[in-house]
Amino acid sequence: MNLLSQVLAGATALALISVGLMEIFRHGDQRLHRIFLIGPQDVRAVRMWAMNVGAYNVTFGVGIAVGLWMVNFGNPAGGAAIVLFCCASHVFLGFWLWVTEKRLLLSAIGQALFPGLAVIFYLLLG
Numbered sequence: 001m002n003l004l005s006q007v008l009a010g011a012t013a014l015a016l017i018s019v020g021l022m023e024i025f026r027h028g029d030q031r032l033h034r035i036f037l038i039g040p041q042d043v044r045a046v047r048m049w050a051m052n053v054g055a056y057n058v059t060f061g062v063g064i065a066v067g068l069w070m071v072n073f074g075n076p077a078g079g080a081a082i083v084l085f086c087c088a089s090h091v092f093l094g095f096w097l098w099v100t101e102k103r104l105l106l107s108a109i110g111q112a113l114f115p116g117l118a119v120i121f122y123l124l125l126g
Helices: 003-026 030-036 040-073 076-100 102-125
Strands: none
Touching: 003 030, 003 040, 003 076, 003 102, 030 040, 040 076, 076 102
């Protein structure tokens, strides 16, 4: 797996873990309601979904990190497969976020751009 793909995947992992932790622990913070498109009255209603989506994001981020570790220190082919699966999943999930909520276009681009580039550069550069 080439260095550019690894850097983009690593940035994706950091973003997923950071956003996931915000979704889990900070979804009730009024300063973030604009990002999550919720109001103070919605916090209790979205708690379960926010915490689960956050857990998914943290899990995918850790998956990418483990895959990158494997690429560099263990099983390169297996690690690359994990990284590519996680990144490709987030390309789809970014697209799906936009399909389900058009107001989250920038979030969808943010979710899909780096993992998409990681996959593209892997395919182009090996």
